[in-house]
Amino acid sequence: MRKLACVLAILAGPAAASGIAIEVAGEGANGTIVIDLLEDVAPGHVERITSLAAEGAYDDVVFHRVIDGFMAQTGDVEFGKMGGDMRMAGRGGSDGGDLAAEFSDIPFDRGVVGMARSQSPDSANSQFFIMFDAGYFLNGQYTVVGRVIEGLDVLDDIKRGTGQNGSVIGEPDRMTKVTVID
Template sequence: MRKLVLTPALLALTAGAALAQAAPQHEDGPGPNMVIEVADAEGNAKGTITLDLLQEVAPNHVARLVELAQSGAYDGVVFHRVIDGFMAQTGDVQHGQKDGDTTLAGMGGSDLPDLDAEFSDISFQAGTVGMARAQDPNSANSQFFIDLAPATFLDGQYTVVGQLIDGWDVLQSIKKGDAGANGAVEDPDYMATVTIVE
């Protein structure tokens, strides 16, 4: 299982926290950038999100994201779990293809092995990109999430892999899920194409 593990109390703390969240201001660093073209369930373009990947912070996780993006594995993968005021999660290449059965989206990864954690002292703030994992800290694989608001309760427990540097409005527009179903999204938006720019 690759879902973030959150208690109802933590979900209550995050609910509605980002209603007036200002766009984060992160500089484009030396790492490669991941460019995500977002589309709605009908295939209509919603815009582009650009993530600066922090190769110096989590080299193995960033290498995994780059490998999957360059192979085309992320193209067509849905944002299966989106919690207003918290985060948008995607990257399940096994169960998250928009044209497939997405009922298990969030439970899978890729055909590559899981990764050992690369925790850092970077705090989870609006626009921070982290790797999703199961209970085992060394279980991240292909899924990642982008914070819609500060989520410092995740600090030191999930591997930070990047920061959003462009497309805050697009990120905020991603279709939200049902809070009563832990953010599961019906007819979700998806990553139409994902490319890496060095």
């Protein structure tokens, strides 16, 4: 069914959205983060995010990798659903296939949203991260898709992970609902 929704979204063309609203709940954060999506900078990635949000794929997906002073990562629509095997969270993506990189000159400042990927620059799929602080070493290496325009306080309260990779122990905070906004 998700494949059909992705095909229909592609045939319909890019979503006419200016952003997404993420309802966050958990042990750490509770509230809303509003992200202005940069369609002119990363149209393919923004299309993927808005399509997945519109079909409800991001609902109840956890923040599986959270590194204090760096970023909070979420968006694993395959393995990151609350109640699933959290050891697998962060390894999956959507049925839509990987996306070609859409690099820009926008720096990774606090509140910037980037697409997560593996070693290949053209491997982003559904996962994204939100910067707690500047991370200029990411500039030109990851696709920037948006900026937080409301809810930095909610971002700051997301439950932190441990260790070098920032894996969240116990029950991670989650995106209870992700809504496309105009």
